[in-house]
Amino acid sequence: MVVSNLTQAVGFFNYLLVLANRLPGDAATHRPPQRHRTRRPRVDTDGRMPAGMSGLDRDIGHLSVPSVRMPGMMTPIHADGFEQVALCRDEETGLRSVVVIHDTTLGPALGGVRMHAYPDEDAAVVDGLWLAEAMTLKAAAAGLGLGGGWSIMIEAAELIVADTDPRRADAVAARHGARVVAPEAAPAVACDVLAPCGLGSVVTDQTLPWLECRIIVGGANNVLATPAHAAMLQARGILYAPDFCVNAGDLIFLEEQLLGHDSAHAEARVRQVGVRVAEVLDRSRRTGVSTADAATELARARLRP
């Protein structure tokens, strides 16, 4: 995700929709509204329904308040039955977005903002079209003086991989479209999430000054060279998810096998890993201790007689 400030980003979308409402045919292609559509919207860009929409998307605001920010580049897209559709790119933030005005017969378009990691821009456009049209119908059915619109924020994630075995790194890169870097360069890569999943001792006195990530969460045991490195990460503002909380899945699964539980029971317990990690992060936030210390305190509390 390249947007540093979500509020600013939502404001940017608000501005785009308000702008599109005000500038018929200027910022985007204007088409006469076509009501009572029953067929799927057609887009010029080989539209497909987005894959994997369930649970991953977030609707993060409404389009109602104009922002003072100016949009970057807006490219009009023709879509049958839609008044205006534009693909937008903000150079400053790298943000890509879609703004859709479906129908303003009854009033100005009002809709939401959805943030989602779409497989491509076409999928984002198609999702925006469906959502905007739904808003038109919702407003009309409710007897409101509003039209339908929607704005989409396209989340982009880049995967970078490293492995001491180059064949393994290449295989993962080919399968997931990732970029390969040398293992010794991996800790210094600028990224949101650094996931050490090979050997431990990734955070050391030597690597610490070079780390350019926001979060460290990985499967390897003993990611920190020493317990003291937890506080150093905290001082650098890097969130560390303690390894022995994060990577407990295999151990949980093994105990489940020993206890003779079925796989559904085991999976349910493994899924609790996220809950435990959230508890640890919350304890760290509340008390000010490092996340590693918070996790150790929780574990030791169970060991006390």
Ligand SMILES: NC(=O)c1ccc[n+]([C@@H]2O[C@H](COP(=O)([O-])OP(=O)(O)OC[C@H]3O[C@@H](n4cnc5c(N)ncnc54)[C@H](O)[C@@H]3O)[C@@H](O)[C@H]2O)c1
């Ligand atoms: N497998 C599990 O269920 C499990 C559970 C908890 C913790 N862990 C820990 O996770 C780590 C990996 O375990 P695994 O089972 O996935 O092992 P694995 O051998 O299947 O995979 C490790 C991978 O890391 C690569 N590697 C080794 N050193 C590296 C380095 N310095 N830089 C980049 N890549 C490197 C190896 O080439 C290999 O591809 C270990 O620390 C292990 O103790 C594993």
Ligand SMILES: CC(C)[C@H](N)C(=O)O
């Ligand atoms: C040893 C086993 C349980 C697993 N690899 C772990 O470290 O959790």
